[in-house]
Amino acid sequence: MVLTYYTVITMIILAYVLGSIPSAVWIGKKYYGIDIREHGSKNAGTTNMLRVLGRRAAAPVFALDFLKGFVAVTIIGLLKYDDNINDMWVINFKIIAVFAAVLGHIFPIFANFRGGKGVATLVGSVTGICPQIALLCFGVWLLVLMMTHFVSLSSMIAGCCFPIFALLTPKVNHSVSFIVFSFVIAILLLITHRKNIERLKAGTESKIYIWKHVDTPKDGVPPTPKDDDDWLKNMK
Numbered sequence: 001m002v003l004t005y006y007t008v009i010t011m012i013i014l015a016y017v018l019g020s021i022p023s024a025v026w027i028g029k030k031y032y033g034i035d036i037r038e039h040g041s042k043n044a045g046t047t048n049m050l051r052v053l054g055r056r057a058a059a060p061v062f063a064l065d066f067l068k069g070f071v072a073v074t075i076i077g078l079l080k081y082d083d084n085i086n087d088m089w090v091i092n093f094k095i096i097a098v099f100a101a102v103l104g105h106i107f108p109i110f111a112n113f114r115g116g117k118g119v120a121t122l123v124g125s126v127t128g129i130c131p132q133i134a135l136l137c138f139g140v141w142l143l144v145l146m147m148t149h150f151v152s153l154s155s156m157i158a159g160c161c162f163p164i165f166a167l168l169t170p171k172v173n174h175s176v177s178f179i180v181f182s183f184v185i186a187i188l189l190l191i192t193h194r195k196n197i198e199r200l201k202a203g204t205e206s207k208i209y210i211w212k213h214v215d216t217p218k219d220g221v222p223p224t225p226k227d228d229d230d231w232l233k234n235m236k
Contacts (some may be wrong), residue, residue: 017070019104022111045116069124149207152196159189
């Protein structure tokens with residue numbers, strides 16, 4: 001039993017370490033010579049990379065952030081082979097791993113505890129628990145994005161649909177902890193996007209056009225904008 005506790009704690013710590021991998025920061029510095037946290041919205045995440053440096057920079061960041069969340073949760077699945085842990089506790093430990101991975105993304109140990117909002121990592125983590133729900137949420141996110149071009153609004157609406165899909169999915173709707181988890185995530189997404197909500201109300205939230213090309217100067221360093229609207233001018 002002691003070995004079981006040790007294994008669980010080690011896996012949760014590993015989930016945080018995986019979440020702490022600052023892909024946006026490292027890619028920005030290595031290939032573009034900038035710290036993405038000093039540009040655009042100052043978040044180390046896919047949306048800001050897309051806004052500032054374009055699709056070529058944003059795609060690997062999303063893939064890596066998604067993957068680290070997925071791996072963090074998938075590793076926990078190995079606990080099902082422990083005779084001391086039943087299926088219910090495996091789901092509970094996966095949920096803890098989700099929080100650990102997302103916490104690592106927001107407060108990365110490898111980047112002075114300055115990260116992003118953790119949406120891509122969250123999506124990867126949820127995919128590791130229930131891919132059906134993740135796919136449904138992604139469908140909602142993509143639909144809202146194509147209609148409005150607001151990534152923040154798309155993320156919030158998809159997040160609010162998360163508990164609804166959880167309640168309707170037989171694989172997880174019997175798990176009280178997962179249902180509670182889904183509502184907590186929806187609330188946290190609204191809280192972390194409160195500044196975006198203010199900008200949406202004021203009509204100043206920037207839009208993202210996925211298929212637009214962002215021009216980057218030859219030296220690899222984008223000009224510092226006065227606000228997000230300057231990036232929109234570059235994207236149109």
